[in-house]
Amino acid sequence: MSEKIFAENAPKPVGLYPHARKAGGLLFLSGIGPRKAGTDEIPGLKLDKYGNFLEFDFEAQCRSVFDNVKLVLEECGSSWDKLVDVTVFLVDMKRDFQTYNRVYAEYFKDNQPCRTTCAINALPTPIAIELKCIATAE
Template identity: 35%
Template sequence: MKKVIHTDNAPKAVGPYSQAVQMGDFLFCSGQISIDPKTNEVFTGDIKTQTQMVMKNIEAVLTAGGMNFSNIVKTTIFITNMNDFATVNEVYAQYFKDAPPARSTVAVAGLPKGVNVEIEVLAHR
């Protein structure tokens, strides 16, 4: 049975989608961007801070779904500039010390709200 996951500890959806949807033992998380969930303000500054904010938002959604980073089996990273790859990777790696998930990284022309990184995850209980 499909269950919508929502938490006030992650940004509100900026469109017609859920923060995450749980189906059986899987948690399908929508992409997170650098929005502060407390103020709903978008941060478009340095890529390191953007990525840190994204990872905190992912953590909040995972927690709401009863999971954590060790449950993630696949991630997709969208970045607007491949020159930012090393910095994004540096922050991302801090969350996956052992057995990192499968991953794709895609350069895109633009992302919502003018941010430079968006990350979506798929987790399994």
């Protein structure tokens, strides 16, 4: 049996799913993006009324995703250093991978989980990055 976890301080999921599920000694996080809790603001992004970019700062989105993952991990009784696997989804691999890789190296200097990076066509909101993570929950 697994336990569903909804993190109070993290952005709300955009569908019917929990932030995480704990099964055995593992914690499985749902896809987490850069939206800010309570406002759904996307850091580094401003759109016009037609949905076109007025401002775009991928690094701000990347840092916000990492901060949101940390929030969920901590509310679930785990922590950043207990991450064992990270899958990242990037909407624009050519534009954003180098920035992602540089910021990732800052955040994961000490803990180096397994990692997979996938280029995707789109995400359900106008974000450029989402992380799917597995951590230990002991």
